[in-house]
Amino acid sequence: xKKIFKIERIATIFLIMVIALSSCTKDxxxxxxxDQDLLGExxxxxETAYKELLAGVYANLSLTGIDGPESSNIQxxxxxxxxxxxxxxxxxxxxxxxxxxxYENDPGTREIQRNIWNADDPIILGMxxxxxxxxAFANNFLRETTxxxxxxxxxxxxxxxxxxxxxxxARLLRAMSYYYMMDLFGQAxxxxxNDAINAKPQTYNRKQLFxxxxxxxxxxxxxxxxxxxxxxxxxxxxxxxxxLAKMYLNAEVYIGESKxxxxxxxxxxxxxxxYTLATSYAHNFxxxxxxxxxxxxxxxxxxxxxxxxxxxxxxxxxVNGEVxxxxxxxxxxxxxxxxxxxxxxxRKQFALLFNDGIYNNDTRNTLISGTRSIEITDISDKDQGYxxxxxxxxxxxxxxxADQTFVDTDFPLFRLADVYLMYAEAQxxxxxGATTANVENYINSLRSRANNPQNNLTIADITLSFILDxxxxxxxxxxxxxxxxxxxxxFTGGSYNWAWKGNGTNGIALPAHMKLYPIPSAxxxxxxxxxxxxxx
Numbered sequence: 001x002k003k004i005f006k007i008e009r010i011a012t013i014f015l016i017m018v019i020a021l022s023s024c025t026k027d028x029x030x031x032x033x034x035d036q037d038l039l040g041e042x043x044x045x046x047e048t049a050y051k052e053l054l055a056g057v058y059a060n061l062s063l064t065g066i067d068g069p070e071s072s073n074i075q076x077x078x079x080x081x082x083x084x085x086x087x088x089x090x091x092x093x094x095x096x097x098x099x100x101x102x103y104e105n106d107p108g109t110r111e112i113q114r115n116i117w118n119a120d121d122p123i124i125l126g127m128x129x130x131x132x133x134x135x136a137f138a139n140n141f142l143r144e145t146t147x148x149x150x151x152x153x154x155x156x157x158x159x160x161x162x163x164x165x166x167x168x169x170a171r172l173l174r175a176m177s178y179y180y181m182m183d184l185f186g187q188a189x190x191x192x193x194n195d196a197i198n199a200k201p202q203t204y205n206r207k208q209l210f211x212x213x214x215x216x217x218x219x220x221x222x223x224x225x226x227x228x229x230x231x232x233x234x235x236x237x238x239x240x241x242x243x244l245a246k247m248y249l250n251a252e253v254y255i256g257e258s259k260x261x262x263x264x265x266x267x268x269x270x271x272x273x274x275y276t277l278a279t280s281y282a283h284n285f286x287x288x289x290x291x292x293x294x295x296x297x298x299x300x301x302x303x304x305x306x307x308x309x310x311x312x313x314x315x316x317x318x319v320n321g322e323v324x325x326x327x328x329x330x331x332x333x334x335x336x337x338x339x340x341x342x343x344x345x346x347r348k349q350f351a352l353l354f355n356d357g358i359y360n361n362d363t364r365n366t367l368i369s370g371t372r373s374i375e376i377t378d379i380s381d382k383d384q385g386y387x388x389x390x391x392x393x394x395x396x397x398x399x400x401x402a403d404q405t406f407v408d409t410d411f412p413l414f415r416l417a418d419v420y421l422m423y424a425e426a427q428x429x430x431x432x433g434a435t436t437a438n439v440e441n442y443i444n445s446l447r448s449r450a451n452n453p454q455n456n457l458t459i460a461d462i463t464l465s466f467i468l469d470x471x472x473x474x475x476x477x478x479x480x481x482x483x484x485x486x487x488x489x490x491f492t493g494g495s496y497n498w499a500w501k502g503n504g505t506n507g508i509a510l511p512a513h514m515k516l517y518p519i520p521s522a523x524x525x526x527x528x529x530x531x532x533x534x535x536x
Contacts, residue, residue: 082126097498142193168223227273260431301410306403334393334400342382
């Protein structure tokens with residue numbers, strides 16, 4: 001069982017979230033399915049309520065409802081198209097060159113993986129809605145923990161001290177949601193705890209979101225716990241630094257300004273924070289990645305627990321989806337032998353990254369080719385294309401997770417390996433403050449762990465093109481690829497095509513406006529302050 005908050009309280013926590021939603025998300029045209037009033041003053045008589053309310057903010061990153069994995073606490077959003085990690089995976093990975101989903105009758109998936117989406121895509125609405133719900137929950141927590149309210153309730157000095165860090169965590173989760181809105185949509189409904197609850201929110205554009213998130217993360221840093229000192233699954237300084245580093249690396253995309261030196265500075269803070277690479281690459285993607293050697297590499301996980309918090313999140317989807325239609329390899333992965341019958345495969349262009357002989361023994365290469373063709377000419381033919389076994393429901397010490405469908409494997413949203421690669425890329429792009437020796441050491445440490453014999457690269461070997469490919473080899477299926485391809489100028493246009501890009505078997509050019517997703521039609525209808533992104 002994942003040791004984050006008291007799991008047995010999760011139903012109460014999610015009911016609390018529903019009430020927060022009722023009062024805070026009028027702008028989404030999304031309403032809760034339960035209108036119990038649990039946030040009366042009686043609730044706060046027990047001072048543990050504040051930690052439970054914070055747990056509700058975190059829970060929105062993993063759960064979708066209180067009545068099991070099929071439920072959704074948001075009317076208008078289906079559980080399968082609004083689980084935060086899953087829709088993030090779809091928008092960042094399924095839209096790019098690493099993954100194919102076989103069952104195109106699943107709402108929204110066909111459009112995302114063929115790059116033919118529109119403003120009515122339910123996955124796009126799911127991401128927009130679920131992220132704004134996190135913002136609403138965070139705002140609600142902050143409203144309930146003001147100095148005035150704590151004094152009115154005669155909260156103890158010890159709890160007040162704890163709440164300082166709690167408030168910083170809530171602000172960080174809100175900032176992270178705005179970061180993803182900036183990256184995916186370029187704008188967001190914007191509100192803080194200081195805004196009137198029932199007012200139509202203003203909207204922030206990319207520059208405004210960038211400035212707010214940057215300022216917010218810098219402001220709260222002092223109140224966050226040091227890296228690796230918080231409970232599993234809770235945010236600390238390292239998470240704030242990670243979001244800043246990714247913002248600075250992508251700043252030319254977001255605001256047209258180079259911030260590679262700032263990226264290096266923050267990467268150095270993360271690296272000095274005590275994180276270490278897992279002894280085995282596979283440990284990062286196993287059922288016990290909260291306690292094995294990955295616990296010091298994973299900077300922030302999305303919690304998955306096969307017993308107490310069952311949901312169709314990214315790791316459950318990927319482990320079951322990795323089971324081939326021909327191979328029935330699910331038992332070795334800790335799920336049913338047949339899994340989901342070939343739901344997921346990889347695109348040719350990703351498989352070719354491991355095609356060179358030096359990658360045959362690379363531990364990051366978990367491709368299974370067998371008698372399969374590398375080509376996928378018919379997406380519905382589950383026997384075409386290679387499969388992969390990156391994620392599992394196995395434990396590093398033997399045995400499996402508690403359930404054979406809902407896995408215990410946390411999703412590594414941020415981890416140290418990404419920091420090493422960002423440090424190197426920022427230096428290559430002209431950032432100052434990095435050293436050649438460190439670039440070489442960080443890259444070679446990843447390749448040494450992967451058992452790659454070419455682990456003695458020098459700075460002459462480490463080009464930007466190499467970094468892009470190495471990011472895919474190291475970070476595939478971790479919800480980074482779309483962002484990476486955009487930064488390298490390869491997502492839109494026709495300089496780099498992949499299978500089914502733009503709905504062409506061999507790929508076709510995408511128009512430039514597809515670097516952003518459209519604002520969902522339902523969100524536009526509910527808040528006239530939003531404007532549709534160009535091209536949609």
